Amino acid sequence: MIELKLPASEETIRSLNLGDEVRISGTMITARDAAHKYLIEEDPEFIRPYLENSLIYHCGPVVKQTDGEWSFVAAGPTTSIREEPYEGTIIRNYQVRGIIGKGGMADGTLQAMHDYGAVYLHAIGGLASLLAESVKQVKDVFMLEEFGVPEAMWVIEVEDFPAVVTMDSHQQSLHTQIKAKSGEVANRLIHPVA
Amino acid sequence: MAIHLEESALADQVYELITRASTDLPPDVVTAIRAARDREDPGTPARNVLGMLLQNIDLARENHTPICQDTGTNIYHVHYPGGVSTLTLKKVIREATVRATEDSLLRPNAVDPVSGKNSGNNLGTENPFMYFEEWEEDRLRIDLVLKGGGCENVSAQYKLPDSSLEAGRDLNGVYKTIVDAVNNAQGLGCAPGIIGVGIGGDRATSHLTAKKQLFRKLDDTNSDPDLAELEDRLYRDLNSLGIGPMGFGGKTTVLGVKIGAAHRVPASYFVSVAYMCWAYRRHSLTLQNGEVIYD
Numbered sequence: 246m247i248e249l250k251l252p253a254s255e256e257t258i259r260s261l262n263l264g265d266e267v268r269i270s271g272t273m274i275t276a277r278d279a280a281h282k283y284l285i286e287e288d289p290e291f292i293r294p295y296l297e298n299s300l301i302y303h304c305g306p307v308v309k310q311t312d313g314e315w316s317f318v319a320a321g322p323t324t325s326i327r328e329e330p331y332e333g334t335i336i337r338n339y340q341v342r343g344i345i346g347k348g349g350m351a352d353g354t355l356q357a358m359h360d361y362g363a364v365y366l367h368a369i370g371g372l373a374s375l376l377a378e379s380v381k382q383v384k385d386v387f388m389l390e391e392f393g394v395p396e397a398m399w400v401i402e403v404e405d406f407p408a409v410v411t412m413d414s415h416q417q418s419l420h421t422q423i424k425a426k427s428g429e430v431a432n433r434l435i436h437p438v439a
Numbered sequence: 440m441a442i443h444l445e446e447s448a449l450a451d452q453v454y455e456l457i458t459r460a461s462t463d464l465p466p467d468v469v470t471a472i473r474a475a476r477d478r479e480d481p482g483t484p485a486r487n488v489l490g491m492l493l494q495n496i497d498l499a500r501e502n503h504t505p506i507c508q509d510t511g512t513n514i515y516h517v518h519y520p521g522g523v524s525t526l527t528l529k530k531v532i533r534e535a536t537v538r539a540t541e542d543s544l545l546r547p548n549a550v551d552p553v554s555g556k557n558s559g560n561n562l563g564t565e566n567p568f569m570y571f572e573e574w575e576e577d578r579l580r581i582d583l584v585l586k587g588g589g590c591e592n593v594s595a596q597y598k599l600p601d602s603s604l605e606a607g608r609d610l611n612g613v614y615k616t617i618v619d620a621v622n623n624a625q626g627l628g629c630a631p632g633i634i635g636v637g638i639g640g641d642r643a644t645s646h647l648t649a650k651k652q653l654f655r656k657l658d659d660t661n662s663d664p665d666l667a668e669l670e671d672r673l674y675r676d677l678n679s680l681g682i683g684p685m686g687f688g689g690k691t692t693v694l695g696v697k698i699g700a701a702h703r704v705p706a707s708y709f710v711s712v713a714y715m716c717w718a719y720r721r722h723s724l725t726l727q728n729g730e731v732i733y734d
Contacts, residue, residue: 264484266484305508306508307505307545318543319505319506320508323509323588323589324627347629348625348626348627349626369488371492371717372492373499374495374504375498377508394547394557395557409484409687419687423681423687426681430680431619434679435618435619
């Protein structure tokens with residue numbers, strides 16, 4: 246088990262390898278479909294400090310507000326591949342050190358992770374209650390009115406957030422490896438040799 | 440024969456149904472996940488992931504919080520006795536949905552595809568989705584499944600024959616499409632999944648038949664012996680793919696395969712695959728003689 250503290254240096258991130266189990270602590274920000282489009286098209290300056298040397302979490306939470314304070318009720322990862330067209334550019338432009346999500350991403354992101362020093366951290370899909378418990382504080386929220394609750398950018402403080410490195414900065418992807426193996430089995434099942 | 444419905448009482452009962460669906464995974468699913476964890480080798484990500492899922496299930500039940508933040512498309516299948524107004528039932532379900540959203544049991548999940556606006560209360564065209572069927576029994580039964588978007592996105596539909604799969608218009612052809620669909624999904628549908636399959640129908644009823652299989656329990660047996668055999672064969676073979684929980688590799692790729700069929704026109708042969716994530720949120724309520732039973 247590796248403790249990953251945020252903000253993280255490029256050196257720390259490059260020391261992570263495929264299959265490493267990590268527990269993440271520190272401040273990060275959620276972003277999904279609308280936010281990724283916004284980061285590319287509007288290039289908002291104010292958001293830079295929240296992204297630099299930190300992580301983007303692909304998550305659309307269930308939240309509640311008590312006496313003006315927000316908290317996360319359920320906070321599992323959403324499917325990352327939808328952000329593939331944007332992510333490489335965002336990693337480069339905002340010096341993001343990693344992505345937390347589920348399902349992994351494709352070659353463009355893997356290349357950017359290699360070139361600029363970032364990793365893909367796979368969270369457990371549907372682990373919403375357990376992950377919400379590791380979100381200790383909601384520090385801020387941006388674009389809530391414009392994007393709605395799931396799509397807004399939530400700045401959160403996490404403690405011991407569990408994840409597995411499934412894409413590293415050395416151009417390795419667990420998703421590619423598993424897909425190659427299962428593809429061979431599927432091929433044998435679909436086209437049995439008579 | 441007709442039963443009398445108290446609207447406000449029924450709204451409370453549907454609210455309770457939504458609460459159970461969102462926060463309390465059914466016992467047959469928990470049993471299947473526990474058995475899957477025990478099958479995986481110690482120290483593997485597969486076993487660790489399944490262990491965390493079980494912790495999460497307990498936590499959600501204790502705290503009355505959603506098992507997964509994507510509370511999904513809310514799919515209702517309602518069986519009602521003669522004389523009951525489906526308009527009233529719709530109104531009651533919509534009311535309960537709004538309350539459950541206000542209380543954070545459901546995430547606001549209904550987005551207008553034209554304006555991009557989230558309705559904020561889970562109401563919208565075809566939201567929640569309700570399917571009504573009158574039956575001859577004197578009880579009202581409401582089944583609910585919450586199906587997340589991630590697993591819906593990896594669901595698929597095939598048209599047989601399919602030359603690339605060498606799949607013809609028979610159950611062996613059906614088998615090949617399902618292997619292909621689950622292999623294509625990898626971990627993206629939040630594996631281990633439950634695979635609902637609809638054979639035949641037109642494009643719409645084929646998918647509906649697949650979705651309806653998700654109202655069955657994992658440990659039931661298909662009443663059609665040919666389909667029962669196909670379900671067993673697929674369950675065994677899909678778990679040999681090695682995709683594993685979350686796609687991290689492992690012995691557990693699916694928790695169950697459930698297949699139904701609908702008559703087709705001679706020209707068409709569709710196979711629809713409704714992939715359901717491990718967070719198989721399925722509950723029902725039955726109302727009879729003023730008494731309510733949740734399952």
